[in-house]
Amino acid sequence: MSKTSRNTIARQKILELINSKKTAISHSSLQEELEGVCDRVTTYRVLERLVNESLIHRIVNVNGVVNYAPCQTCSHKEQHIHQHIHFSCISCGTIRCITDHPIAITLPENYSATEYQLTIAGTCPECL
Amino acid sequence: MSKTSRNTIARQKILELINSKKTAISHSSLQEELEGVCDRVTTYRVLERLVNESLIHRIVNVNGVVNYAPCQTCSHKEQHIHQHIHFSCISCGTIRCITDHPIAITLPENYSATEYQLTIAGTCPECL
DNA sequence: TTTATATTTGCAACAGAGTTGCGTTATGAG
């Protein structure tokens, strides 16, 4: 039996903020926008919880910076594997999920995949 | 005109070490194996140089940790885009380039790609 | 509504990765 997740103010605001964005957001940007709602450590812990509950997902950018985006297309019950592309614009800095585009990736024999990080950097349509 | 790159002892040893590995290696592991050859800052700077010269490439793991691997299949002259999968084994910790396997990724209209980070975590054949 | 308890929080301190400035060393072109 897993422990119950409590609906605290910090949790509400953080989830609200992430869901209100069209693009992914980093911990530090999030912290700025929270403006004293909670400590930065709390933000880290809330983000961890939300990821575990499959309400948001982590995106590791090409430079290694972690960003967070809401889960839209994925089922929140089962495996929860994010097999879609993340596009990181080097001009405007935004990171966007490309969920409506097909990708075909197959691994060689006897490789078993549990997590995908498919990030592509370049220039987005707005900046081209 | 670009400035000339000098063939220093640190550079030699670092490139040698990376080329001798079948799997990617992190800065810290590299530093351990160098055993006093050079300062850790120098290692960072040499790695940056080698990446710019397209002799090695950076792999960002699913957890955000940066690793380095030799460039094999890519031409060292032109664009130097690494459009291949990196597999990170959650059991033995090794990171390997899957260069001999086809992948099909297309972006939507008006997206221009300059850098790929396609990392998949899971269990490798040796650990399965 | 009140109480009990386990979750969550804030704070302080820490750990690891990576960067910068600067004075010194040493590579390699002439």
Next chain:
DNA sequence: CTCATAACGCAACTCTGTTGCAAATATAAA
């Protein structure tokens, strides 16, 4: 061999993320 400058070592710093612990609080049960 000489010399300009690339590369180095060291110290100090920034940024991201983590941990331990006591205090606060959300939620389920009384």
